[in-house]
Amino acid sequence: MSTLEIKDLHVSIETDQGDKEILKGVSLTIKSGETHALMGPNGSGKSTLAQAIAGHPSYTVTSGEILLDGEDVLEMEVDERAQAGLFLAMQYPVEVPGVSMSNFLRTAKTALDGEAPAIRTWTKDVRTAMDNLEMETAFATRNVNEGFSGGEKKRAEILQLELFKPKFAILDETDSGLDIDALRVVSAGVNRAQENNDMGSMLITHYTRILRYIKPDFVHVFVDGKIVDSGDEELADRLEDEGYVNYEKTEAPA
Amino acid sequence: MANTDATTLDEGPDLLIPGMGEEGEKLVVQQAETQPAEDEETKFGTSRADRKTSFDLADFPVLTGEEEDWRFTPLHRLANLHLPEGDDNLLTGAAPAVTVTDQDGVSIETVGRDDQRLGSFMVPDDRTSAVAWNSFSEATVVTIADNVNIEEPVKISVEGNSTDPAAQHIHVAIGANSKVNLVVNQTGKAVVSQNMEFAIGEGATANVTSIQAWDDETVHVGSQQASLGKDSTFKHVVITYGGSLVRLTPITRFAGEGATTNMYGLYFADAGQHMEHRIFIDHSTNNCTSDALYKGALQGKGARSVWVGDVLIRGNTSGTNSFEKNENLLLSEGAQADSIPNLEIETGIIDSGGHASSVGRFDEQQLFYLMARGIPEPLARKLIVRGFLNEIIQKIGIEDVEAAVTEVMEEEIADLEL
Ligand SMILES: Nc1ncnc2c1ncn2[C@@H]1O[C@H](COP(=O)(O)OP(=O)(O)OP(=O)(O)O)[C@@H](O)[C@H]1O
């Protein structure tokens, strides 16, 4: 059993007009096996939270803590966070020209495990995972995300999720840009990772549709850099009907 | 690498290319009503069509460094190959030794200046090329017979052994309908001005790789000019990583219709190295295709590269397809890359054309992505550089040469300061 704790996290970015605070005190605890859905308006800071957890250099944590089983995540380099068991499925996966998927997957797996995977089982694992996600094996020879369609990029993220077996995954709008069949296939991949590895997850989404496939234990409403409400699945349905207008009204004007 | 790009584009004064910008884009090109400007005397980016070509050294005055095609070259590092004191003292040093693998279908000759094949289509187009033409005493002629398919790559080794300023002339003729892979490997120490000719016969397929793997002290200025017969295919891959100063001017001209040229290059400049590549593709006839892609990686203080891509699509031609691109990756502070693609379209009707260029630093997003998957920073950086360079290495198309170049690049990358 693992725990990912985010405590009163404040994050800023540098802009031309000086530092701008995006996260204004986020607190959230995720345990192994739990799924937390995070919903909120555009620009409210959801991706910022995801990137800050992964350690993106553009985001500066000004105060607060992130702990993984008590270990200080903020002290870790980006690669160390991944090695510690954190995985971020990105909203916009990055293209890396000239680096083949298969080389990338093997290099990453080796770095994560501290040793190279046994060649026979690894090849089989990759093949199986690709089959499950209904990805053509030709993707293995293509360069990382290069020329992938939006939906293909998302599948490739989940492929990594299944192969790397993290303790916690943050899925940033993995459902956006997926067609109906792809949504089902990708959701099944997330569920498999959750069952097989007792993975905990933070699912950032705008739509309740994915929540039909991946059942959330908690739903959090994220507005203007913090969590303003939490509840169960019904909260998501209510948001779908009413939008965020009720929450925004409660915000006192600055 | 789509990141901090200090892109330099030079489209010539009267060229309208709507939608230009994104790399890899197929462009619809509309011609301007008018001809290119006539005031080329003063104009940067004057028509390449007006560049002087001549065997006569007197046609190329002593260089001042102000010349359009010399303005990026540090003349004081040319070790007098440009005869700064005047035209009287031609180059007399011993030229690097040339050896060619002995194969069926390949003949190798050493000939005098008066051999009619020399200069039969190439004409010097800058002072150092003219100096070399007027200085050499013996030339190497490599002839591939007609109608042969030579499986094993023909290897031409050019090995320098002296830093006395020298001139060199090498002429390669590929027979009609023949197919050949040719690798020129330039090593050792030299101060040399070199002219190389590639006469590509009708219907021939020539795949030429020229590797500049000189010792640190070498100064090399070289013109590599190809003339493409009807329906021939010429691939020219330049790999430059050794030498103090290397300035290459690869030129492709089309002698017949329907020919294709692919001009590729890779340079890796370390601290203090000056690597300059100026390509010229002269679309003077119909239905010809050209694709140029050069990539450079630079690291260390004073690492310097210059890339100029002149593509001229002349009036009264039709059916031209042409694309050129240059990308540079600056791996450390203190390195500088200049990149000038110059696509010039006279009144010809072209099928497609375009150019792109970038000078970028490490793509931080790529680095973050790889590290977020657990890959440590040094390894992530190497993967990115390797990936960047691989695109050119893969173009060589000769397995053992690709492997050897890959190994050299791995060593260069291993030295990356992180
Ligand atoms: N690098 C940056 N430079 C400038 N502003 C930024 C940067 N990164 C984030 N922001 C700003 O921070 C705010 C939060 O952005 P973020 O991407 O976290 O929102 P989000 O909740 O994920 O939105 P969406 O639902 O549209 O994905 C936005 O106003 C955004 O413009």
Ligand SMILES: [Mg+2]
């Ligand atoms: Mg977002």
